[in-house]
Amino acid sequence: MRGAGVARALRAFPSLLRVGVAEAVAYRAEFVVWLLTTTMPLIMLALWGEVAREGGPLGGFSGADFTAYFLAAFVVRQLTGVWVAWDMNREIREGLISMRLLRPIHPLVAYAAENLAVLPMRLLLSLPVALAALFIAGRDHVTHDPALLGLFCLSTAGAWLLGFGLMATIGALAFFIESSLAVADLWFGLFFVCSGYFVPLSLFPAWLRPTLDLLPFRAMLGLPVELLIGRLGRAEALHGLAIELFWILACWALALFVFGAGARRYSAYGA
Amino acid sequence: MARRYLRLLGAQLRIAGLVSLQYRADFFTDGLLSLFWLGVNVAPLAVVYGRRETLAGWSFPEALIVIGWFTWLKGILDGAVNPCLTAIVEHIRKGTLDFVLLKPADAQFLVSTAKFAPWRGVDSVGGLLLLAFAFVRLQRWPTPGAVLAALLLLCTAVALLYSLWLIAISVAFWVVRLDNLAFLFGSVFDAARWPVSVFRGAWRFLFTFVIPLAILTTYPSLALLGRLDARTGLFAVLGTLAFFVLARQIWRRAILHYSSASS
Known part of the structure; x- marks a missing residue:
């Protein structure tokens, strides 16, 4: 029974992706707006670049290092952003989720396909930035180790999986509480500070670092970024990836559990 | 005429107040989130x-003042501007804007006062606390004149925020699926938490003239510190007025463009 479900999901996945890509292309304007909402790393780039210019390197980061760091952060954020919590929240409140529950495919898989399908468009938009980054920051600021580049790809994929699991959990909370988006708000606040989105994590006081490394936030942004700009050795990278894997498994288990429990107690309006 | 609109505003505010009283728990969640x-x-x-004593000529307490203003404005944005923004985008998408346009009052006035979230006012309290803390750290208090100038610039900032918002709405008439406008608005506004002099070159130009974030938080802070020269202040006020008129014109053009969802 389970196996049949997985096989069905795998068969349906390419079609779901195609639909999603077509939708992303159809709503181009909305897409550009979304792109503009993630300009925070570029603003942070300007800010920290100025800090470094004014008083010299800061915690081992020169102006060029900050440029490389925040451009990489911009690209990683583009590739790993998910918005499933908002979709799910709206569909649960408005009763639209009934449609998804009726389909012979797990709703989380369908949501995942929708969120993945925008990646080609995002790549198209963020690749020029990545190339510009390489050009501006120079080749020294991107890791040369092919193993580390491979780990970067892995950790970015992991960051997407982790983000999706978390956002799906928060979205599914709408089955139980009214203000699940307030939880998302809370989450984003923590994410901005603890993931390296505002400040590279190595600039935080040393006594905070071990805690920050263990929390799930770093795996969602800081880890892939530090990997790409060559700030981590192989051992450190593997250590980070192990923590990331743990959080991915934990968050997906939680998402499946919360969604399942919520769907069981859910009764749509008019149903 | 003016009295009629004042009464209308009173009615809309009363409704918003009654609605928010139904969601009293929001007071606590919003308050905690704001902190x-x-x-x-x-x-x-x-x-x-x-790691640094000063940044682009701003000390820590001085930069805190900018964040204080930022928090205050954020409260106004979330409490009075964003709720209307989401409401009208929804109207345009569903075609129910017709009902607003049919009412015997100015449409801009109606959509701008359609929805409030008074609990968000908690943010303003947080902003005030931060301002007070910053001045305690500075070990001096602003002169009455500086406070007056800062309040005038606060009104300017709100007018500017509103004009930016009106232009954003007008865009929604052409590009219908813009339910994320509020996010865009918020993320651009986020840059206002830093004193604008931190930015250099193209960014400085962008944040002073194109998206005038300097007027939103940096100038009121400078005024409060007594460091804003009168000419810059005057320039900000006049510029905002011009911007307000422009926004109104764009809105009128946009509303002509509106064709209901079904027609």
Whole structure:
């Protein structure tokens, strides 16, 4: 029974992706707006670049290092952003989720396909930035180790999986509480500070670092970024990836559990 | 005429108040969230000033004043501007804007006062606390004249925020699926938490003239510190007035463009 479900999901996945890509292309304007909402790393780039210019390197980061760091952060954020919590929240409140529950495919898989399908468009938009980054920051600021580049790809994929699991959990909370988006708000606040989105994590006081490394936030942004700009050795990278894997498994288990429990107690309006 | 609109505003505010009284629990969640975001906003600043005495001529307490204004404005944005924004985008998408346009009052006035979220006012309290803390750290208090100038610039900032918002709405008439406008608005506004002099070159130009974030938080802070020269202040007020008129014109053009969802 389970196996049949997985096989069905795998068969349906390419079609779901195609639909999603077509939708992303159809709503181009909305897409550009979304792109503009993630300009925070570029603003942070300007800010920290100025800090470094004014008083010299800061915690081992020169102006060029900050440029490389925040451009990489911009690209990683583009590739790993998910918005499933908002979709799910709206569909649960408005009763639209009934449609998804009726389909012979797990709703989380369908949501995942929708969120993945925008990646080609995002790549198209963020690749020029990545190339510009390489050009501006120079080749020294991107890791040369092919193993580390491979780990970067892995950790970015992991960051997407982790983000999706978390956002799906928060979205599914709408089955139980009214203000699940307030939880998302809370989450984003923590994410901005603890993931390296505002400040590279190595600039935080040393006594905070071990805690920050263990929390799930770093795996969602800081880890892939530090990997790409060559700030981590192989051992450190593997250590980070192990923590990331743990959080991915934990968050997906939680998402499946919360969604399942919520769907069981859910009764749509008019149903 | 003016009295009629004042009464209308009173009615809309009363409705918003009654609605918010139904969601009293929001007072606590919004309050806690607001305190939490205050911490989030101060965190990067604390990291910078943990390693530096000044940044682009701003000391730590002075930069806190900018964040205080930012928090205050954020409260106004979330409490009075964003709720209307989401409401009208929804109207345009569903075609129910017809009902607003049919009413015997100015449409701009109606959509701008359609929805309020009074509990968000908690943010303003947080902003005030931060301002007070910053001045205690500075060990001096602003002169009455400086406070007056800062309040005038606060009104300017709100007018500017509103004009930006009106232009954003007008865009929604052409590009219908813009339910994320509020996010865009918020993310651009986020840059206003830093004094604008921190930015150089193209960014400085962008944030002073194109998206005038300087007027939103930096100038009121400078005024409060007594460091804003009168000419810049006057320039900000006049510029905002011009911007307001422009926004109104764009809105009128946009509303002509509106064709209901079904027609």
